[in-house]
Amino acid sequence: MSDVTIIEGGRVIDPASGTDGVRAVVLKDGLVADVAERVERPSGARVVDARGRWVTPGFIDLHVHLREPGQEYKETVASGARAAVAGGFTAVVCMPNTKPVNDTLAVTELILARAAAAGLARVYPCGCISRGQAGEDLAEFGELRAGGCVAVSDDGKPVMSPALMRRALEYARAFSLPVAVHEEDLHLVGQGVMHEGAASTRLGLKGIPGQAEEVMVLRDIALAELTGGRLHLQHVSAAGSVRAVREAKRRGLQVTAEVTPHHLTLTDEDVAASGYSTGLKMSPPLRSAEDVRACVEGLADGTIDCIATDHAPHSSVEKDVEFDAALNGVTGLETAFPVCLALVRRGALGERRLVEALSAAPARAFSLPGGTLARGAPADVAILDPAAEWTFDAAATHSRSSNSPWKGRRLTGRCTHTFVGGRLVHQAGGEAR
């Protein structure tokens, strides 16, 4: 017996296939069976009325922290996958800085087993660049790739050794693995806890200049050129980094980049205005308005390929402390769409580009399936109400943590339904439509 779902009446936005208009989408046997203005309704088909809403490929997040194994009090693979589908994400790439780190097949397999048991979003593990994330020896890329890792990264830490970075880019070529990097020169970071500027000066907090990121981006672009490796720049935040990526792409290098919703919308002045709120502490830090403008422009013109949340759950133990002592990171899976939609409303980003940056572009960057509603693609779909107003309530969040800058804030735009492999895995408010 075949399982058929028909999503009718919605505006289908599928940048990969160039579709933008009211269409019906037919999901059958886990795949997109048809996208057309008129479709037949076989008996027994589930029909979803999507009038007034957007129907897009399920979002793909190249950068989340699911905290399992080791810190299940912050998040588990299951709770993170639940938060993902609530935000319209049907696939996430989880970073390897768990406890223990994901530098061995055993950890990769554990994550995949937990994800399969949860049966929500697709979870793609990211393996380590260096064994133990110690920044010294290469991890076993071949085994990690065979086990299911889709990229390697030492995220949370930069690869400080240029020699190791060179070898990582070279060695990863054998497996077509993108090398994803957290770009910060730790010597320039020093004891810094926020962006260096007038706001850090007023708060008396140690600053981190945007150049701490830019110098590493420049170094790694040079190394990508040397090695021919696939370089993916994680959570780009500085205007200089955007400039460097634009130049690298112009020269045809294999460089991709992501930016987070918070780096697109918040600045260091928001940290000052918040009165030392640790909900605004992350790495890289929220930067100047000028940096934010450069990131938005870079995203709009394709210099920055995609939006990734850097969903980084922490509990009150790590966050209800002095700003200096708080751990870096904010959650993002459940708020990414409305937060980025605000850029569309103020004309800084096109609707189709937003959808692309959340779906087709990340799929392309890491060579992942999905990211499109083309016939035969996986039936991973998000239905979004761009006009829905709601409050991001910490108590109602699906993540185990609520360390978000948008906690308690009114947001506009919400995912109402999420399908993964044709299965309805999320429906807002639980109401049947």
Added chain:
Amino acid sequence: MIGRQKHCIALEDFSREEILQVLDLAVSMKEVLRRPIKKVPSLRGKSVVNLFFEASTRTRSSFEIAAKTLSADCLNWTSASSSVTKGETLIDTARNLEAMRPDVLVIRHSAGGAPRLVADHVGCAVVSAGDGAHEHPSQGLLDCFTVRERLGTLEGKTLAIVGDVSHSRVARSDLHAFPKLGARVRLCGPPTMMPSGVEKLGCTVHTDLRAAVEGADAVIMLRIQHERIGDPLIPNTREYSKLWGLNARKAADWLKPGALVLHPGPINRGVELSPEVADGPASVILDQVQNGVAVRMAILYLLAGGDAAEAKA
């Protein structure tokens, strides 16, 4: 309450009127300190807790004398470690102390923003006795008080602040307070010790000491902390002292007659100030110490002076 302020955490938040309220009251408080019996009963039955996460005998003692002169009970709670290093969180410590029902919590902490974090979690008034490189509001107020007392007014005066501004909470409080009272501020020091964007706070920035102090009505010399040397912010104290230290010859040649020299203490003699200047006629460093008690009395009096909830009862 100091104007609308329930706490005294940052002079950035204070209006001109609120600053003046403290300074004017401190004049009366200073008179109390000159009496044969240096004690008034106004805060009898009130308690002040000094919660110090950083060693600072002088600031803690100043708050303690201020509290005791007003007849408040004063408890000193010093903690070598903060939650940055280990153990109980700051919020837990503050809540434990609050259970003892103090009227004012005076807090000194190495992390910027710590007093505000505490204020968000306790019901009593919170006074910052310095937090990281953020602010040291009572020091900023006593600097204003000292200069105003000597010069009569701050309106139209020029103040130079010399030294490691980037790590100085005193400089930040001064930078917020003096301009609100009509004074212009010049900053001076090695570029490695000037924080990013500081000119946006409404001051001019100089690297040349002479340019900064010539024509100034008062000069605040900041303490150079030895751990900054080789940070590497400056090569050594010898070069610092040569370029940014104030000695008798520079003071005589460059300072205008009647200009005041201030220092938040403790002084590194021979580094930022030569002994002749520190002990010379222009120095008001010991005035600052006495004025500090008067200003802190004013702060404690205003913040512990009853609250609306009690008034109804």
Added chain:
Amino acid sequence: MDAEQIERAVGRLAQEIADRARAAGAADALAIVGIRRGGVHLAARLRLALTRLLGHEPPVGTLDIALYRDDLSARGVAPVVGPTDIRFPVQGKTIVLVDDVLYTGRTVRAALDELVDFGRPRRVWLAVLVDRGGHELPIAADFAGAHLQVADGQDVQVRLHEDGQGADVVLTTGRVP
């Protein structure tokens, strides 16, 4: 009371104080201390009159009792503190504390507490322009310009021309609720 009555009352107060001081052998050790704010101008007028009567000028000072109040926590905000200014040694002096109105006696109690923090006077007398009764403490005026019977809800206001409010006058008004 109008300006003329007030002037006569002040003259009578000065005469009584001078007589009592001479009788006590304290004429040379007399000092006047006005309680802020109502007592300050009155203290100045008494000094002028006493200078004529005694042939020398007694020292005068000012007390602000805000820091000695016993009702700090009962008030919404801390009371405004004005300057206290006592530049003569209190030790051994016969101090005339001066206030405009004696009511509950709490202000005088606070003033006595404050005064003794400056030293140990030989004796302290209290002189007021108006004693309106309603004392809540065992405190009485040694010299009073007038005794008025005023109901509890009413307020006695002394306005002197030094405050720039026109001619001297003592008013009894309904208190503002």
